[in-house]
Amino acid sequence: MSHDPTGELTCHPGTTEAFTLRLNHAAGRHLPWTAAQDAILSDVGLSTARSTITGWPGYAPTPLVALEGMADGLGVAQVWYKDEALRFGLGSFKALGGAYAVARLLARQLSERLGREVTMEDVTQRAFPEEAARITVCCATDGNHGRSVAWGAQTFGCACVIFIHAHVSEGRKFAIEAYGAEVRRCSGNYDDSVREAQDAATREGWFVVSDTSYEGYTEIPKDVMQGYEVMACEAFDALPEPPTHIFLQTGVGGMAAAVTALAVRRWGMARPEIVLCDPDQAACWLESFRAGAPAAVGGDLDTLMAGLACGEVSALSWQILRDHGDAVMTVTDASAVAFMRLLARPDGGDVPLVAGESAVAGLAGLAAAMRVPEARKILGLTDASRVLVFGTEGDTDPEVYEALVGADAAAVRSGEA
Template sequence: MTVEISRRGPGVARPFTLVKNPTALHKAPWTADQNAILGDAAFSAARATISSWPGYAPTPLVALPGLARAAGVASIHYKDESGRFGLGSFKALGGAYAVARLLQREVETAMGHPVPMAEIVTGAHADLVAGITVCCATDGNHGRSVAWGAQTFGCACVIFIHATVSEGRKAAIAAYGAEVRRCAGNYDDSVREAQQTASREGWFVVSDTSYPGYMEIPKDVMQGYELMAAEAFEALSEPPTHVFLQTGVGGMAAAVAAQAKRRWGEGRPVIVLADPDQSACWVDSYRAGAPTPVHGDLDTLMAGLACGEVSALAWQILSTHGDAAMAVPDAAAVEMMRRLADPVAADPPLVAGESAVAGLAALFAAMDDAEARAALCLTSAARVLVFGTEGDTDPALYAELVGADAATVRARQPHRRAPE
């Protein structure tokens, strides 16, 4: 029977829904099918390529002892992706890597022989590459990464955004030289429009979500994301007991889960997914035991997570290697953004955007509730890892929600205040 805990309504300080994945198993093998999606060889290729790009450096892994005390766990480590390649989010690892891989494949087809990735990165086939157009649908961060990749490697780029993507995010994508087209409807509608236009025009869709018949490129995207997980795991002195991961289509969470499973086998940490409660497709899918779409306008402040359908590839990983999904409201994300910006004890201030903290919000909600703690085996000995997947990617919205801009937050000195 599926375990479900729901805490909502008046008097609940931190509302949430938690659904345990009935088919999750620490002992489940890492299958050949899963390894064909995210395996060591593909990851090594992604790491070698991405770490050769100018400006590559592992992002910081920040210990937050004050926040851990406030949550009631032994430790919290926060992987701060706000500085990744100057793009403001972990997405720089995925979309741009998939663009590079696509260009490599296309140049190979045109030339009729293998072409080393270094030749794509150094622009050795600029003429061929300039005739290629990549496109994608995005709520912001993925489109920025694809546009940056296209500009860096020299191809053309058109990005499709849906009705509620902010003007700030639109401008940030256009700044990398892409044409940006706004479509009616939600994220999933913009995915369909990008696909239809690409088929008509002979363009290549570089999507971060997969669906039957479209698997290769999102696989490259996820292979790029794995680098974030590998950097974090290598920087920890002890493996985490729990990882809380915010989910849109689930590509990022699947990449982290894959790294964890391949590294630690059945000793992998408990993996908890965190959806916005207005687009809780992972909660619904774990409840149903199969990918289950959420309909409607998916209206959440957590723009990067406003996805109604899980990625088919991510489902193949997380149907056995994800232990539970939680849904949290926008207010919980805002609380965490503020807490990180104005930290307790000697924790450093951190700039985390709206889509960066659902995992942390889910941890706090679970720690408030005895039944949820028991369901997730969360005790005061838990060593928790979270991924702060973006900084202030929408600076105006960040300043409005936090009450200070990113520069002001970063300039703050750690307080010596006791945790609440």
């Protein structure tokens, strides 16, 4: 274990349980929810997202599971796990974001083109099928976001082209094609596919629906995050009492920012401690908290946690998590696999759960912190802590899941794994 002069804690380097923990000294529960933050995510925005999304065919809130055996094993009072594995049949919370942003985009575009107000209900009911079919949405993805955009396009009747990079598995490609999208594979990495999507959109007059934001591109990612807040709202409403801590895995930080935004608006100064969890091979939140400003990490971002393999934070997420993301820690791929397996074959009478590679970093972070007294102290974790985590995906790539867990989702769910 080592401390650097800024108070960063590094433990067990080179092992499964290795982590670096850093407090974000700029954050605090005393900080207000600002007008600038409310312009990103708000109660009004959430209310529109909720009424829209709960009206979609097949909507059902996902379960909030109390993992008592897990809590006992880790030494906390409660672990609540919001299980997104069956969200709209897409297998991840991302179903809420990309598809919602597609619907909002269609409402705006159709209103403009038809010269009258087209409502979210009109979009859901496909009131203007010919006009909608003339609109094409596109995005780059390494899986879950593209699936959501493709599903949204199919559901609301517009065209869709999804760009994937060289390392996205064939399984993920087929899953996107199953929603009727054209999928184009690009050479190079994720950033190359982002560029290709943007170039094609400019050339063809398509609309990029991205889950990350940057200067000059915020409207659509805002809608994506507002969709994610519906997941947070379901979880908070289902909790028997407020959590003391929320551990959130981070890619570009859209999901973490959405959950945090609702926590701040709902509980104010009494909000839980917010701990971000980055893959150690793609630790852009750690790097940004170190720098006190968005900072990119380079390299090949080679993590098994495909959904979290991001080198740069989203500009909008930064505006929220800079003030309310209390700490960040890194987790290893090996610890993610260990928790996928533990959830599949739980101890202590918990129900078996199907959790994909990017679903468990929050839980793995909690477990790593609980094993080190100094980390517990830094984060205020005790045997009375009530911790909320989000299991953000199921077996979104069934082959990868089975290879890592040694059983498929059906066997896990039936308790035969």
